[in-house]
Amino acid sequence: MAKTAIGVIFANLHDENVPELVRRRTMASIPFGGRYRLIDFVLSNMINSGITTVGLMTSNNYRSLIDHIGSGKEWDLARKDGGLILLPPFSERHDKMYTTRLEALSSLTGFLSRRNEKYVVVADCDGVAKFDIADIIDYHESKNADITLVTHYGKVGNRSDFMLVDANEDGRITEIKHTPHVKEGTKADIFINVMVINRQFLLNIVEDSVTHGFTSFESDILIKQLNSLKLYRYDFQGYYAGIDSMAAYYKHNLELLNKEVRDELFGDRDIYTKVRDSAPSKYGEEAVVKNSLISDGCVIEGVVENSILFRGVKVEKGAVVRNSIIMQDNIIGKNTTLNCVITDKNVVVSDQKTLSGCSTLPYFIQKGTRL
Numbered sequence: 593m594a595k596t597a598i599g600v601i602f603a604n605l606h607d608e609n610v611p612e613l614v615r616r617r618t619m620a621s622i623p624f625g626g627r628y629r630l631i632d633f634v635l636s637n638m639i640n641s642g643i644t645t646v647g648l649m650t651s652n653n654y655r656s657l658i659d660h661i662g663s664g665k666e667w668d669l670a671r672k673d674g675g676l677i678l679l680p681p682f683s684e685r686h687d688k689m690y691t692t693r694l695e696a697l698s699s700l701t702g703f704l705s706r707r708n709e710k711y712v713v714v715a716d717c718d719g720v721a722k723f724d725i726a727d728i729i730d731y732h733e734s735k736n737a738d739i740t741l742v743t744h745y746g747k748v749g750n751r752s753d754f755m756l757v758d759a760n761e762d763g764r765i766t767e768i769k770h771t772p773h774v775k776e777g778t779k780a781d782i783f784i785n786v787m788v789i790n791r792q793f794l795l796n797i798v799e800d801s802v803t804h805g806f807t808s809f810e811s812d813i814l815i816k817q818l819n820s821l822k823l824y825r826y827d828f829q830g831y832y833a834g835i836d837s838m839a840a841y842y843k844h845n846l847e848l849l850n851k852e853v854r855d856e857l858f859g860d861r862d863i864y865t866k867v868r869d870s871a872p873s874k875y876g877e878e879a880v881v882k883n884s885l886i887s888d889g890c891v892i893e894g895v896v897e898n899s900i901l902f903r904g905v906k907v908e909k910g911a912v913v914r915n916s917i918i919m920q921d922n923i924i925g926k927n928t929t930l931n932c933v934i935t936d937k938n939v940v941v942s943d944q945k946t947l948s949g950c951s952t953l954p955y956f957i958q959k960g961t962r963l
Contacts, residue, residue, distance in 0.1 A: 603649065873890040902922075912928075921937055
């Protein structure tokens with residue numbers, strides 16, 4: 593277990609990936625898979641690995657995130673010693689809000705210097721995966737590494753900020769490419785924004801970076817100091833879903849309709865989330881539901897196929913919902929047809945409407961919209 597480590601989660605980094613979904617929330621609080629938020633996966637990975645102190649840093653649009661996380665009791669983080677700690681988005685030295693990872697890490701120096709754990713596990717909320725952080729820390733220790741980057745071999749998406757990593761047979765990183773010009777869909781070892789760093793080493797390099805006026809953790813530390821630092825990569829070979837666009841968000845949500853994907857994400861170890869005491873879903877006499885995930889509190893009187901419905905969705909008689917993601921408390925009116933549609937929370941689509949997108953460009957409806 594990773595009791596010798598402290599967790600740090602950045603909630604707002606990568607908001608630019610899905611601007612439609614973060615107008616009123618952070619990347620961390622984007623709904624996923626019917627009843628979860630993106631932060632649930634990284635936070636559950638930490639808790640399942642024995643980390644009991646997690647610092648959460650967010651800069652804006654954090655009301656829904658705070659409402660979801662609360663005191664952290666759902667993750668067993670409502671503790672007198674450690675637990676879930678909300679961190680301000682600016683350092684003790686200045687009141688400027690962070691815009692880069694290095695500035696964010698600089699804001700953490702006061703918090704980290706007061707801790708005793710040997711390692712820091714830093715993670716963002718732009719991906720969905722289930723991995724054992726204790727295994728990553730064991731690997732980090734076995735290599736006597738300064739920093740271990742978690743990578744996944746997969747297709748490069750259309751992210752605006754990413755890193756590709758090359759390593760030798762021993763796992764030591766030999767080359768890092770920061771946002772290179774590569775064709776979308778090219779397969780490579782991609783850094784998935786999870787890393788393990790020695791705590792005191794992190795404090796030292798951040799202090800050194802500030803004194804030298806560095807601005808980028810990726811370019812000024814990892815790339816420029818590649819030969820002098822002991823950088824290793826941990827090759828994660830399980831299921832990983834990178835949320836780098838609306839198309840990717842749509843695709844990876846619907847991948848949960850595949851039993852093998854569900855078993856890998858939700859089998860063995862739990863993924864925790866905020867529990868709501870809702871009534872079971874109700875199905876009308878004429879309801880037809882095929883290959884879909886239906887959350888609690890829904891009322892379905894129409895047809896739902898190959899779709900994900902979050903809590904409290906109502907599908908009225910004659911309505912047809914196919915290949916769509918319908919978020920919480922939506923109402924789909926009578927004789928309305930939706931195909932390849934993503935609706936945010938509290939959307940009402942009135943009777944006799946027909947809306948359709950496609951898998952690479954799903955039709956998106958903003959929160960609170962009434963059509």
